[in-house]
Amino acid sequence: MPASRGVVELRVRYSETDQMQVVYHANYLVWCEIGRTELIRQLWGSYADVERSGVALAVVDASLRFHAPARYDDLVRITTTVRDVKSRTVTFDYLLENATTGQRLASASTTLIAFTREAAVTVLPAELRSALEQHVTS
Amino acid sequence: MPASRGVVELRVRYSETDQMQVVYHANYLVWCEIGRTELIRQLWGSYADVERSGVALAVVDASLRFHAPARYDDLVRITTTVRDVKSRTVTFDYLLENATTGQRLASASTTLIAFTREAAVTVLPAELRSALEQHVTS
Amino acid sequence: MPASRGVVELRVRYSETDQMQVVYHANYLVWCEIGRTELIRQLWGSYADVERSGVALAVVDASLRFHAPARYDDLVRITTTVRDVKSRTVTFDYLLENATTGQRLASASTTLIAFTREAAVTVLPAELRSALEQHVTS
Amino acid sequence: MPASRGVVELRVRYSETDQMQVVYHANYLVWCEIGRTELIRQLWGSYADVERSGVALAVVDASLRFHAPARYDDLVRITTTVRDVKSRTVTFDYLLENATTGQRLASASTTLIAFTREAAVTVLPAELRSALEQHVTS
Numbered sequence: 033m034p035a036s037r038g039v040v041e042l043r044v045r046y047s048e049t050d051q052m053q054v055v056y057h058a059n060y061l062v063w064c065e066i067g068r069t070e071l072i073r074q075l076w077g078s079y080a081d082v083e084r085s086g087v088a089l090a091v092v093d094a095s096l097r098f099h100a101p102a103r104y105d106d107l108v109r110i111t112t113t114v115r116d117v118k119s120r121t122v123t124f125d126y127l128l129e130n131a132t133t134g135q136r137l138a139s140a141s142t143t144l145i146a147f148t149r150e151a152a153v154t155v156l157p158a159e160l161r162s163a164l165e166q167h168v169t170s
Numbered sequence: 171m172p173a174s175r176g177v178v179e180l181r182v183r184y185s186e187t188d189q190m191q192v193v194y195h196a197n198y199l200v201w202c203e204i205g206r207t208e209l210i211r212q213l214w215g216s217y218a219d220v221e222r223s224g225v226a227l228a229v230v231d232a233s234l235r236f237h238a239p240a241r242y243d244d245l246v247r248i249t250t251t252v253r254d255v256k257s258r259t260v261t262f263d264y265l266l267e268n269a270t271t272g273q274r275l276a277s278a279s280t281t282l283i284a285f286t287r288e289a290a291v292t293v294l295p296a297e298l299r300s301a302l303e304q305h306v307t308s
Numbered sequence: 309m310p311a312s313r314g315v316v317e318l319r320v321r322y323s324e325t326d327q328m329q330v331v332y333h334a335n336y337l338v339w340c341e342i343g344r345t346e347l348i349r350q351l352w353g354s355y356a357d358v359e360r361s362g363v364a365l366a367v368v369d370a371s372l373r374f375h376a377p378a379r380y381d382d383l384v385r386i387t388t389t390v391r392d393v394k395s396r397t398v399t400f401d402y403l404l405e406n407a408t409t410g411q412r413l414a415s416a417s418t419t420l421i422a423f424t425r426e427a428a429v430t431v432l433p434a435e436l437r438s439a440l441e442q443h444v445t446s
Numbered sequence: 447m448p449a450s451r452g453v454v455e456l457r458v459r460y461s462e463t464d465q466m467q468v469v470y471h472a473n474y475l476v477w478c479e480i481g482r483t484e485l486i487r488q489l490w491g492s493y494a495d496v497e498r499s500g501v502a503l504a505v506v507d508a509s510l511r512f513h514a515p516a517r518y519d520d521l522v523r524i525t526t527t528v529r530d531v532k533s534r535t536v537t538f539d540y541l542l543e544n545a546t547t548g549q550r551l552a553s554a555s556t557t558l559i560a561f562t563r564e565a566a567v568t569v570l571p572a573e574l575r576s577a578l579e580q581h582v583t584s
Binding site: 074 | 322323341344345354355359376
């Protein structure tokens with residue numbers, strides 16, 4: 033349900049909560065991945081096609097700051113932006129908010145590196161790199 | 171930490187709880203898998219080697235009955251037995267208990283079928299089948 | 309994205325796959341929960357409100373049959389129906405299909421029982437029970 | 447299976463892998479939690495008792511660097527150290543290694559803040575704080 037480029041919303045699943053009655057923190061990394069996947073889909077195409085072409089993007093660096101808890105059945109809005117693109121890596125920033133109240137839940141960033149099927153570091157596919165570069169937030 | 175054949179214990183992770191303050195039910199299928207993996211290790215070897223040989227065992231049927239909730243930090247004991255072995259399938263039964271109190275948490279069973287890397291149904295590797303057959307509970 | 313009553317679609321997350329390159333089987337229970345949650349929302353209201361009223365529905369019985377694998381980025385359609393409602397329990401049936409190809413992925417059913425916050429078995433909230441009863445598939 | 451203070455080992459579960467045939471990156475946060483839980487158990491007692499006393503520790507900041515992939519059935523060693531303790535927060539560092547080969551898999555750190563049941567920031571329980579302070583790596 034993208035509202036605009038790089039924006040996606042999802043509803044918190046029961047399985048994502050923990051006994052503190054909020055979303056378990058590791059799930060934010062799953063949501064970040066959904067965010068960048070949908071951004072890539074909007075800019076270029078399905079990430080599944082990147083992998084089918086023989087290149088995989090693996091997270092090598094992640095940082096998260098948690099501001100307020102997300103709860104079961106909340107609608108969460110993820111806004112993904114491209115911070116930096118290099119020949120072999122790309123860094124995404126994420127803002128996670130409660131889509132109903134606008135409350136900021138978390139901010140995060142991840143850096144991904146391109147690998148071949150044989151686990152060798154490689155360059156980003158040219159078209160994908162170009163699409164990402166045009167979306168770098170200045 | 172196997173106490174005896176087909177028995178393994180694990181401690182409930184925080185990530186496995188949900189906001190009902192008990193273990194989220196889908197995690198019992200993960201635990202069943204740990205149970206059968208450790209049984210296969212004891213009877214034959216690492217399941218990772220089964221996959222390396224080109225055969226994968228996929229769950230085609232699962233049933234679970236939940237008797238009492240497991241909670242965070244509980245020690246859970248999984249007892250796995252082999253109910254039935256056929257040329258291409260194997261059925262495991264599981265008993266999940268609180269290892270400290272002996273309380274029965276859940277009982278389950280799953281049937282797995284052997285597949286090749288090309289997703290064709292195949293026969294169980296002969297040695298594995300033989301090891302499993304000798305452990306069928308009569 | 310409900311197409312009609314009891315139907316919901318979701319896209320397979322990368323985190324839901326396993327090294328067999330298909331969806332890990334335990335995730336189907338998560339999807340079933342999304343299916344019944346959306347059906348309850350359509351028939352009555354948010355399940356979060358059921359819990360806020362002091363009653364929780366816990367799965368006591370689950371069975372799943374896996375027909376074909378779901379894969380990363382597939383669009384999955386979940387059709388949830390009410391099979392049976394009793395004073396303290398409700399049984400749902402689920403059909404999971406690939407929304408693009410129509411291929412049947414899995415069929416499942418779960419029985420849930422109503423509990424108070426003090427973990428005592430209780431009756432289903434009257435309005436919810438009535439809404440579910442009107443949707444029983446005959 | 448602690449080998450020494452702050453060290454715990456675990457075996458990679460099938461459910462923790464993804465279709466890249468390595469461990470899905472969000473699971474490292476789950477492992478970090480197991481690491482600090484076991485350290486707290488060795489230094490003070492069960493974290494479940496912290497929560498029973500009315501205080502919860504929630505992650506407010508996390509950073510991870512991924513060096514090499516963990517794979518299914520690998521034995522992973524987590525070494526947890528206390529970097530810093532303040533009145534209301536504690537920061538842990540984690541080193542994740544392949545326990546068999548010694549290969550470094552990831553390094554991480556998380557900061558946790560103490561909350562009351564009413565979600566108000568509070569001070570760390572005095573005894574726990576003292577136990578953690580004595581373990582700060584200098």
